[in-house]
Amino acid sequence: MSRQPLHSIFWSFLRIGAGAFGGGMAALPVFEAELATRRRWLTPHDVAEAYAISQSVPGVIIVNFAVLAGLRFGGKRGALVAALAVALPAYFIILALAVLFAGRWETRWVAAALSGLRPAVVAVVAGAALRLGRSQLRSPLAWLAAAGGAALLFAKILPPIPLILLGAAAGLVLHFARRKDAGSP
Amino acid sequence: MNALFLLFWTFFRISLFSIGGGYNMIPLMQHEVAFRGWLTSERFLDVLAVSEITPGPIAVNLATFAGYHVAGLPGSIAATVGVCLPGALLLLALGALALHLRERPAFRAAMRGLMPALVGLLAATAIRLALALVPAGAALPGFPAIAIFAAAFGLVLWKNPHPAFLMLGAAAAGVAFSCI
Numbered sequence: 601m602s603r604q605p606l607h608s609i610f611w612s613f614l615r616i617g618a619g620a621f622g623g624g625m626a627a628l629p630v631f632e633a634e635l636a637t638r639r640r641w642l643t644p645h646d647v648a649e650a651y652a653i654s655q656s657v658p659g660v661i662i663v664n665f666a667v668l669a670g671l672r673f674g675g676k677r678g679a680l681v682a683a684l685a686v687a688l689p690a691y692f693i694i695l696a697l698a699v700l701f702a703g704r705w706e707t708r709w710v711a712a713a714l715s716g717l718r719p720a721v722v723a724v725v726a727g728a729a730l731r732l733g734r735s736q737l738r739s740p741l742a743w744l745a746a747a748g749g750a751a752l753l754f755a756k757i758l759p760p761i762p763l764i765l766l767g768a769a770a771g772l773v774l775h776f777a778r779r780k781d782a783g784s785p
Numbered sequence: 786m787n788a789l790f791l792l793f794w795t796f797f798r799i800s801l802f803s804i805g806g807g808y809n810m811i812p813l814m815q816h817e818v819a820f821r822g823w824l825t826s827e828r829f830l831d832v833l834a835v836s837e838i839t840p841g842p843i844a845v846n847l848a849t850f851a852g853y854h855v856a857g858l859p860g861s862i863a864a865t866v867g868v869c870l871p872g873a874l875l876l877l878a879l880g881a882l883a884l885h886l887r888e889r890p891a892f893r894a895a896m897r898g899l900m901p902a903l904v905g906l907l908a909a910t911a912i913r914l915a916l917a918l919v920p921a922g923a924a925l926p927g928f929p930a931i932a933i934f935a936a937a938f939g940l941v942l943w944k945n946p947h948p949a950f951l952m953l954g955a956a957a958a959g960v961a962f963s964c965i
Contacts, residue, residue, distance in 0.1 A: 623841070623842055624842055653883055658871050659800045659801070659868075660810075660845060662841070663872055667876045668883070687869055689840055689841050694849040694861075697835060705831070712960045713960055714827075716959020717834035717955050717956050719934035720933055720951055723940075723951075724937070724941060724948055725911040731941075732900070736903075736904070737904060746904040746905040747908075750905035750906070753909040761802045763906060764902050767903070769898065771896065775895075
């Protein structure tokens with residue numbers, strides 16, 4: 601929408617960075633509350649669109665969103681300010697915890713809490729795999745490819761980056777092969 | 786190679802190849818920090834748990850912690866800048882083009898091809914991390930770990946609660962199990 605002063609951009613994105621519990625997956629309501637409801641800088645539709653775009657380029661969703669919105673509110677300097685502000689709370693909180701916890705990971709209560717947290721985190725990652733599969737894999741072949749990918753990574757035959765490139769390349773090859781078929785009589 | 790540059794470059798690369806949003810950066814992170822010997826699987830799980838409870842991007846949380854663990858304050862800055870930069874630079878370079886990227890048929894086709902790879906990566910990473918729950922010398926995780934995993938997995942699939950609530954419940958369960 602319109603240009604905004606840099607210090608307002610900074611404060612808004614600092615608030616977003618400090619309010620986005622659970623990372624990018626859960627951040628859409630936080631963006632909406634700050635930028636559409638509190639500031640009225642963007643419509644909810646604009647927020648949703650920028651959120652979708654932030655997920656379709658590589659990188660950190662929340663930082664990508666901050667760059668997109670910052671560009672709109674204050675050009676390149678706005679983007680820099682927004683990205684910095686949105687990452688600062690997470691950076692300092694983790695830094696503080698890392699310093700605080702150094703050498704205390706094995707103390708009784710910390711170890712007890714972590715013994716409960718670790719299996720729950722494994723469940724969250726496993727749940728993310730299943731959820732993504734259910735929403736994005738629509739054919740048995742796609743599930744088979746996913747299982748093949750999992751086996752290749754697990755057996756240490758292929759590291760993640762080549763697997764990702766392989767998937768994207770397979771998608772492109774299928775796409776252009778289909779287009780060629782459709783184009784020929 | 787200089788430790789700081791290695792941190793910066795590793796997290797830059799992780800970020801550059803993480804696309805599709807959500808937890809998709811976790812397999813790359815886990816692979817790299819294990820491969821470089823920066824964090825054990827247990828500590829990786831611990832930091833991931835903390836990331837779910839604290840605000841901000843999970844990628845920044847992981848990068849900051851790993852960077853600090855490997856090379857102190859300068860390390861935390863190098864890793865965090867590295868993880869934030871690829872998306873930011875790409876969006877600055879693409880500008881208005883980014884708005885239309887999602888509508889390109891070739892882009893959508895590449896994303897469709899990516900999805901099975903992402904699901905497979907997440908599944909393999911979940912299994913790898915689950916192995917970290919098995920105590921040394923045992924064949925299976927202890928009863929508390931299995932019970933908490935089952936309850937959390939059921940909740941994730943059934944209600945998908947906010948991860949922060951799930952983590953707080955799991956921490957409480959861990960403390961309760963340690964008292965009985």
